[in-house]
Amino acid sequence: MPKIEYATSDVIIPNKEFRIFRLAPLNITSNDVLELSKKFTLKGTLDVGRISITENIIQYFESGYQIKHCLKSGAFRFRNTVKSKIDSGKSIIEFDKQNAIKIAGNFINASKHIPIDETGEIKFNKTVTKQILTDGTSAEERIIEVGIIFPRVIDEIPVDSPGGKAFVYINHDYEITGFDCYWRQIQSTEATVSASEIHPPSFALERLQSHVEYSFATKIEVKEIRFGYFEDGWGHTQEFVQPAYIIPYTLFSRAGIKSTAMFVISALKKPYGEIMQRPPEKIIQYPRQK
Amino acid sequence: MGVITVGVEGVNDFHNDACAEPNRTYNIYRPAVFAQTMQNYGLPVLFQWFDDNAWETDFRDPSFGNGGDSHNWSDNVNFYYYADHGGNNNTNMSIAFSFSHNQCQGNSSTWRFGSTNLKWLVFDCCNFVSGTNNNQLASWFQSANGVHILMGFIGESVDTDGYAADFASDILNGSTVAGAWVNDAYSWWDNDFPIAIAFGADGNESQSRLNNETLEYLFFDQISVGSLSAKWQVNWEI
Numbered sequence: 001m002p003k004i005e006y007a008t009s010d011v012i013i014p015n016k017e018f019r020i021f022r023l024a025p026l027n028i029t030s031n032d033v034l035e036l037s038k039k040f041t042l043k044g045t046l047d048v049g050r051i052s053i054t055e056n057i058i059q060y061f062e063s064g065y066q067i068k069h070c071l072k073s074g075a076f077r078f079r080n081t082v083k084s085k086i087d088s089g090k091s092i093i094e095f096d097k098q099n100a101i102k103i104a105g106n107f108i109n110a111s112k113h114i115p116i117d118e119t120g121e122i123k124f125n126k127t128v129t130k131q132i133l134t135d136g137t138s139a140e141e142r143i144i145e146v147g148i149i150f151p152r153v154i155d156e157i158p159v160d161s162p163g164g165k166a167f168v169y170i171n172h173d174y175e176i177t178g179f180d181c182y183w184r185q186i187q188s189t190e191a192t193v194s195a196s197e198i199h200p201p202s203f204a205l206e207r208l209q210s211h212v213e214y215s216f217a218t219k220i221e222v223k224e225i226r227f228g229y230f231e232d233g234w235g236h237t238q239e240f241v242q243p244a245y246i247i248p249y250t251l252f253s254r255a256g257i258k259s260t261a262m263f264v265i266s267a268l269k270k271p272y273g274e275i276m277q278r279p280p281e282k283i284i285q286y287p288r289q290k
Numbered sequence: 291m292g293v294i295t296v297g298v299e300g301v302n303d304f305h306n307d308a309c310a311e312p313n314r315t316y317n318i319y320r321p322a323v324f325a326q327t328m329q330n331y332g333l334p335v336l337f338q339w340f341d342d343n344a345w346e347t348d349f350r351d352p353s354f355g356n357g358g359d360s361h362n363w364s365d366n367v368n369f370y371y372y373a374d375h376g377g378n379n380n381t382n383m384s385i386a387f388s389f390s391h392n393q394c395q396g397n398s399s400t401w402r403f404g405s406t407n408l409k410w411l412v413f414d415c416c417n418f419v420s421g422t423n424n425n426q427l428a429s430w431f432q433s434a435n436g437v438h439i440l441m442g443f444i445g446e447s448v449d450t451d452g453y454a455a456d457f458a459s460d461i462l463n464g465s466t467v468a469g470a471w472v473n474d475a476y477s478w479w480d481n482d483f484p485i486a487i488a489f490g491a492d493g494n495e496s497q498s499r500l501n502n503e504t505l506e507y508l509f510f511d512q513i514s515v516g517s518l519s520a521k522w523q524v525n526w527e528i
Contacts, residue, residue, distance in 0.1 A: 038495065042503050054330075056455070057456075057459055061464075066465075074331070085469050085473065085521065086469075086501050086520070097528055124525070125476070125524060125525050126523070126524060126526040127472060127521060127522070128522055128523075128524070129520065130422065130427065130518060130520050130521075131423075131496065131497060131519045131520075132380065132517070132518050133492075133493065133517045133521075134431055134516050135443055137442075139493070149478055158474065162478075176305055178473075199421075215312040216305075231479070233452070234452075235451070235455070242339065246471075251312035252312075253311040253312055254311075255386065257375045257384075257386060258377075259446070260448050261309075261448055280316065282303075282318075283322060285340055285341070285343050287342065287343070288339060288342075288343040
């Protein structure tokens with residue numbers, strides 16, 4: 001197994017105390033989802049809408065709107081399904097960034113789904129459409145939706161993970177077409193640790209080296225090691241929020257194919273529970289005959 | 291909704307032989323979860339092939355010889371979900387197999403999706419397209435032979451347990467196929483940028499499929515392929 005190629009300098013860990021947080025337990029019911037829908041000005045009643053319940057998700061549908069609530073993470077999504085990511089033929093050709101931030105910020109403030117004072121630097125995404133004909137002619141590439149992203153910051157440390165984000169989506173009319181909230185509620189401070197109780201970044205790199213030991217990569221490249229709080233994504237339960245090292249890495253094969261992955265590990269010398277999800281159980285099949 | 295048939299394949303574990311590629315963690319989990327979600331809804335899953343049981347010939351159109359058997363596998367179902375490594379040279383996509391039957395790599399120059407039953411296909415792999423310029427998108431015309439919508443990622447995508455159940459749940463509940471993929475497979479944190487390409491006889495049809503096509507469009511087939519409409523979601527530095 002080749003040694004990891006790591007080209008940049010180590011991340012600097014602030015010399016301060018870090019809190020470990022216990023998250024509030026979840027017990028989401030259909031009624032909670034109906035109540036949530038009312039915050040998006042829906043009627044939230046089965047007289048006009050319908051509920052769909054699966055093992056991990058409760059969804060509510062009403063007049064072209066969708067509320068989707070994950071029972072494991074507490075994350076939820078709101079969509080105007082008639083307008084979300086739909087190309088109406090108009091586009092946001094000259095995107096007014098300040099206006100979009102204002103609209104999204106007003107929505108965040110009014111809806112109170114997340115505390116705006118816990119958010120960091122606003123980021124963006126865009127949904128783009130393009131059309132090409134077989135004769136080679138093409139229509140102009142157009143932006144049909146913009147996402148304004150509010151990342152979470154705790155104790156001045158960024159939450160560097162799929163969770164800890166809220167997305168407000170707007171269309172060409174600056175109308176809100178969707179809202180994603182991956183933002184767990186903190187119940188209490190479980191513990192406080194000093195900087196001396198944090199592993200150095202080299203520890204994370206060593207653990208990554210072990211993690212990829214049995215892959216068949218000819219080269220493993222790490223461009224950065226990041227440090228932040230970790231809040232997992234849509235489909236995952238989580239008990240604690242704690243400081244972590246986050247390492248995006250790339251594996252290279254003999255055939256030149258690259259593949260990327262994220263390695264996340266608690267930065268604490270005494271971690272609280274597990275951060276990375278355990279790999280799924282292997283599915284072993286009998287050899288195929290035809 | 292008509293009875294939509296489903297097939298899935300995925301490759302996680304390679305061997306130290308001529309087909310060796312870096313092992314993955316969730317390339318079986320995602321197609322298996324997709325199949326399970328569809329099955330829970332009552333849709334028949336006709337096959338699930340993983341690791342050495344996933345074969346290059348399942349993609350190869352018979353017209354390209356060398357055992358091409360796509361009409362019995364990838365093209366024999368209405369919805370096919372595949373997870374693996376992916377590469378792209380701007381003209382053709384390649385995928386990697388852990389077992390050589392009959393090759394270690396498959397290549398989009400030998401694929402003709404939609405020749406029989408296939409309507410929707412997810413390439414849950416890196417580099418479905420390497421970028422979104424006209425040539426890179428138009429490279430998929432060669433493989434579209436009746437398929438309604440192809441889905442994948444722009445450039446590299448991260449191996450996570452992510453979005454497969456979420457995506458299946460959305461399309462089963464009436465979300466548009468392209469919209470659900472572009473919504474659910476996107477990750478700002480991972481830099482996962484999903485793209486959907488819909489095909490039609492003309493621009494109106496491909497755009498309509500991109501905007502409106504749900505699983506209810508099972509029997510609403512194209513007459514010919516004259517246009518593609520694509521949409522994708524990406525991070526934006528402004």
